[in-house]
Amino acid sequence: MTRLREAHCHLYQHGRSLGMVQLSDCRGASDVLAAFGVSAESTTDGSPLIGQGIRPDSWDDPRWPSLAAFDEVTGDRPAAAWCFDYHTLLANSSALRAAGLTDASPDPIGGVLGRDAQGKLTGVAYERAALLVWDAIPEPPVERRARLLSAALDDLRTHGYVELHDLKAQPWLPVVLRELEDPMKIGLWPLVKDLAAMAQSAQEWSNDRLGLGGGKIFVDGTLNSRTAAMLSPYADGPAAHPAGMLLMTEADVCSAIEQADALGLPIAAHAIGDRAVRTVLDALERVKPASRGYRIEHAELIDPEDIDRIVRLCDRFGLIVSVQPCHLLADIEALQRAVPDRLGRVLPIRTLIDAGLAPGVDLLFGSDTPIVRPHPEDSIRAAVDRKRPDSAAIAQCEAISETTAWQCFTQMG
Numbered sequence: 001m002t003r004l005r006e007a008h009c010h011l012y013q014h015g016r017s018l019g020m021v022q023l024s025d026c027r028g029a030s031d032v033l034a035a036f037g038v039s040a041e042s043t044t045d046g047s048p049l050i051g052q053g054i055r056p057d058s059w060d061d062p063r064w065p066s067l068a069a070f071d072e073v074t075g076d077r078p079a080a081a082w083c084f085d086y087h088t089l090l091a092n093s094s095a096l097r098a099a100g101l102t103d104a105s106p107d108p109i110g111g112v113l114g115r116d117a118q119g120k121l122t123g124v125a126y127e128r129a130a131l132l133v134w135d136a137i138p139e140p141p142v143e144r145r146a147r148l149l150s151a152a153l154d155d156l157r158t159h160g161y162v163e164l165h166d167l168k169a170q171p172w173l174p175v176v177l178r179e180l181e182d183p184m185k186i187g188l189w190p191l192v193k194d195l196a197a198m199a200q201s202a203q204e205w206s207n208d209r210l211g212l213g214g215g216k217i218f219v220d221g222t223l224n225s226r227t228a229a230m231l232s233p234y235a236d237g238p239a240a241h242p243a244g245m246l247l248m249t250e251a252d253v254c255s256a257i258e259q260a261d262a263l264g265l266p267i268a269a270h271a272i273g274d275r276a277v278r279t280v281l282d283a284l285e286r287v288k289p290a291s292r293g294y295r296i297e298h299a300e301l302i303d304p305e306d307i308d309r310i311v312r313l314c315d316r317f318g319l320i321v322s323v324q325p326c327h328l329l330a331d332i333e334a335l336q337r338a339v340p341d342r343l344g345r346v347l348p349i350r351t352l353i354d355a356g357l358a359p360g361v362d363l364l365f366g367s368d369t370p371i372v373r374p375h376p377e378d379s380i381r382a383a384v385d386r387k388r389p390d391s392a393a394i395a396q397c398e399a400i401s402e403t404t405a406w407q408c409f410t411q412m413g
């Protein structure tokens with residue numbers, strides 16, 4: 001059997017998601033409310049009610065449930081429903097209260113609190129505002145962490161994965177993983193702010209299966225929330241950020257690269273829009289780090305002018321492009337609405353390979369679970385067909401063969 005590598009996942013969140021209210025099949029706000037209603041009745045211990053997988057872009061009516069309706073089904077316990085991309089969240093009043101948010105609260109830097117025409121909170125929170133709410137919701141008790149991680153590892157193994165990269169590893173993760181002694185080979189990519197401490201303790205927990213990959217940064221948001229940073233505006237971009245938003249300036253990215261490089265480690269940069277991708281390339285060329293293995297995560301749009309540069313930086317800094325074609329299957333409608341003028345260059349896998357990137361070496365596939373399900377077949381289908389059976393194809397010219405697609409998932413060496 002082929003030994004597969006999942007190059008982009010969120011292990012602990014995958015474990016947690018196995019027990020969440022599953023909302024990906026909801027066709028509208030009323031389905032979301034019904035799903036929470038069932039969950040609220042079946043768990044009466046007062047624990048937070050958490051759901052995931054909402055995809056309003058695929059609904060006929062893309063409006064979220066109202067705060068009043070969400071409160072009615074969830075009651076006094078904190079409740080939150082994540083949009084499938086984990087960048088937007090619907091909170092109930094109890095969760096908003098726990099986060100100290102009121103109608104008078106200003107938007108946090110890098111985030112937006114949804115408000116109605118009267119300025120009252122709608123419960124929908126974007127980017128850093130979503131994280132603000134999420135951080136106030138009690139986590140599962142520490143003693144459950146090992147069990148959740150075990151469940152996640154067992155689940156990923158059933159899909160053929162023998163290696164995985166965690167692209168936002170929590171500082172506590174390595175010690176718990178070390179004790180699990182799981183046969184999975186695991187590479188950890190904590191946020192840059194946690195990198196130095198984890199590098200310092202690595203000799204206590206790292207071994208031939210468990211290691212520190214480098215630091216993770218978020219250069220932009222997501223396509224779904226129109227916060228991925230683009231070189232030209234979205235067809236339906238919001239007035240506040242018509243071409244998305246950079247969450248980090250080039251100077252910020254340079255400083256992150258320097259911090260990691262000082263530890264002899266590379267950076268993995270979440271960059272979905274072509275402006276974010278370019279920002280990372282500019283920063284790499286400016287800093288000229290000594291470490292290798294830099295990564296661009298997602299890269300849904302790359303400006304044609306940057307393709308050759310990426311190939312050059314592959315040679316020079318061991319740059320890796322890590323993509324999740326499975327996102328394409330879910331994003332087709334959002335792409336058609338957001339970037340109808342540049343659909344032909346979405347996820348340019350074939351262009352990257354033709355330019356010189358080696359599948360499985362410089363070009364890796366992953367799923368980004370739990371943002372989408374971890375089945376590798378989804379990414380294979382997306383890379384080969386560029387469509388769902390019921391949809392139009394996106395950039396058919398970027399299709400690759402099934403053999404090449406599996407190579408992008410295959411563990412080398």
Ligand SMILES: [Zn+2]
Pocket residue numbers: 008009010167368
């Ligand atoms: Zn991710």
